[in-house]
Amino acid sequence: MDNTTSTPRRSARRPGLPLAALIGVVAVGLALGVAELLAALGGWFGWWGVSTSPVVSLGSTFISLTPEWLKEFAIRTFGQHDKDALLAGMGITFLLIATIVGVIGRSRPRWAAGILAAGVIAAAIAVLLRPATGIVDVLPTVLGGAAGIAFLVSALRRALNCPLPNATHPGADPAERSTPADGLAGSPRSAITPQSNRRGFVRLIGLGALAAATAGALSRWIPSTEQVTASRAGIVLPTAADLQPAPTVDLKTPGLTPFLTTNADFYRVDTAFAVPRITAQDWRLRVHGMVSHPFEIDFAELTAMTLVQRTITLSCVSNEVGGNLNGTATWVGARMADILGRARPQPGADCVLSTSVDSFTVSTPLAALTDGRDALLAVGMNGDPLPLEHGFPVRMVVPGLFGYVSATKWVVDLEVTTFSAVNAYWTKRGWSANGPIKTESRIDIPRGFAQLKTGPVPIAGVAWAQHRGITAVHVQIDDGSWLPATLSAPFSIDTWRQWVYLWNATPGEHTIRCRATDATGTTQTSAAAPIMPDGATGYDSRVVTVNP
Ligand SMILES: Nc1nc2c(c(=O)[nH]1)N[C@H]1C(S)=C(S)[C@@H](COP(=O)(O)O)O[C@H]1N2
Ligand SMILES: [Mo]
Numbered sequence: 163m164d165n166t167t168s169t170p171r172r173s174a175r176r177p178g179l180p181l182a183a184l185i186g187v188v189a190v191g192l193a194l195g196v197a198e199l200l201a202a203l204g205g206w207f208g209w210w211g212v213s214t215s216p217v218v219s220l221g222s223t224f225i226s227l228t229p230e231w232l233k234e235f236a237i238r239t240f241g242q243h244d245k246d247a248l249l250a251g252m253g254i255t256f257l258l259i260a261t262i263v264g265v266i267g268r269s270r271p272r273w274a275a276g277i278l279a280a281g282v283i284a285a286a287i288a289v290l291l292r293p294a295t296g297i298v299d300v301l302p303t304v305l306g307g308a309a310g311i312a313f314l315v316s317a318l319r320r321a322l323n324c325p326l327p328n329a330t331h332p333g334a335d336p337a338e339r340s341t342p343a344d345g346l347a348g349s350p351r352s353a354i355t356p357q358s359n360r361r362g363f364v365r366l367i368g369l370g371a372l373a374a375a376t377a378g379a380l381s382r383w384i385p386s387t388e389q390v391t392a393s394r395a396g397i398v399l400p401t402a403a404d405l406q407p408a409p410t411v412d413l414k415t416p417g418l419t420p421f422l423t424t425n426a427d428f429y430r431v432d433t434a435f436a437v438p439r440i441t442a443q444d445w446r447l448r449v450h451g452m453v454s455h456p457f458e459i460d461f462a463e464l465t466a467m468t469l470v471q472r473t474i475t476l477s478c479v480s481n482e483v484g485g486n487l488n489g490t491a492t493w494v495g496a497r498m499a500d501i502l503g504r505a506r507p508q509p510g511a512d513c514v515l516s517t518s519v520d521s522f523t524v525s526t527p528l529a530a531l532t533d534g535r536d537a538l539l540a541v542g543m544n545g546d547p548l549p550l551e552h553g554f555p556v557r558m559v560v561p562g563l564f565g566y567v568s569a570t571k572w573v574v575d576l577e578v579t580t581f582s583a584v585n586a587y588w589t590k591r592g593w594s595a596n597g598p599i600k601t602e603s604r605i606d607i608p609r610g611f612a613q614l615k616t617g618p619v620p621i622a623g624v625a626w627a628q629h630r631g632i633t634a635v636h637v638q639i640d641d642g643s644w645l646p647a648t649l650s651a652p653f654s655i656d657t658w659r660q661w662v663y664l665w666n667a668t669p670g671e672h673t674i675r676c677r678a679t680d681a682t683g684t685t686q687t688s689a690a691a692p693i694m695p696d697g698a699t700g701y702d703s704r705v706v707t708v709n710p
Contacts, residue, residue, distance in 0.1 A: 177321040186264020188370040189314035195377030197306025202384040212439040216303040219288035221435040271318040282307030320363045393441035397547045402471035411651040417607035418622040423489035438520040442555040451577035453505035467496040472536040479564040484702040494542030498531040517575040524570045525586040561656035562629025567597035594696035601627035603678035604702045622662040627680035631655030634679040637663040667708040675703045
């Protein structure tokens, strides 16, 4: 066969659109599947770092580039499922790009390969933009990309070369079967007939799809957090030298939030698309900025310091009135004051900018870290090393301040500075630089719209005003007077208190409200405020029906 006859035939045998799209989808799937598998395998065996997944890197880069209005829209629309929504959006984008690559490949295979290569480069850059990644960390992405491009090129070459299953084209003509394909003439074994060519082609696509699916599935199956989990399992937390007695204040009322929140039940709020992974062995904290003695400390040195154990309630500024974005745990850690004391802050400094391994930043008043309260660099939570989602191996815990200005998880850097010089992650996005926790209370039972029976009904919930302490909770039925609830025994001013009021319910529809008073004498405000910019206010209420 010579060029004069093969050239027009090639163009006449362009793959149909669906087939071209399929080639593109399998190529992109193969690139992603192989890259994810290599990322997982290498992360497990330690060939490269633990944050090399192109999908996670692209997702994280996308989150950090997303404008605030879009982020808010996503949180408003998808709530706790915002990360799943992003994943679905990414899937659709990958499909779209794959289809475009395949379709362009019908007439311009080189362009198609070029677009795919550009995608691989973009993913490699996203991997490099992740914290603590280096050049070897792009290997999974690059090798996966190479597999995808190789598949794309060979599938398109075959598609352009061979008769296609869907058309009534010359390939159906038996006379052509003996025509050897370009460059293969003279080898009887490998002489490709249109029939065998087509079979080989279908096999190629099938194998490519199978390989993509298998690699993708395997990459999910390999525990991606293996090294970090192993590092966590290997930690024996030293006993804290300075212990609080264990809290024994729980009212143990059915339906009421327990005084201590288990690690499994503890709320989780962060900007991380995938949980940042850092082993205790790799962890290092840099303390620098406006200090006379900058230094670095590793995990062994940190845990060799005098450790304290404190039960502290954490609260999120995004908690709506009546919401449950708060929890109480027993933390073990070194005092922030000891760490900062060693660095010796210089006069004029009023802020500590903390940075996590995934580049999230928090600005905290220096005073809150050194004024004697139990501000901790925590390594333990309820008797265990920090769970991965809660900041393993080290996080900050500061009583009295909302999480976004104090509770940096996976913390690796403390810079002593001034508020005028820095802008942390959420403050940059319009949230208040000052985030003291407000005096709040919520009703756990009865549930909204509950059908109750006439007679005694426990109304119960929790109230919090960390670092001031709760002194009273009052309950109001309809427009009646405020009735004092019974509180759980005080544990510390840094923890919430449970409360119960035994109501003698009378038939009809009733609205129940609660309000807390803190130890400064301030009573929770009835004025409703949104969570932005420094936390919601207003009274929590429940409407219930009492049947005769
Ligand atoms: N690295 C990092 N730390 C973070 C955040 C984050 O997004 N990234 N979110 C903060 C916020 S807003 C809150 S309320 C607390 C929540 O801690 P938790 O997930 O352990 O409950 O973590 C804080 N620390
Ligand atoms: Mo938060």
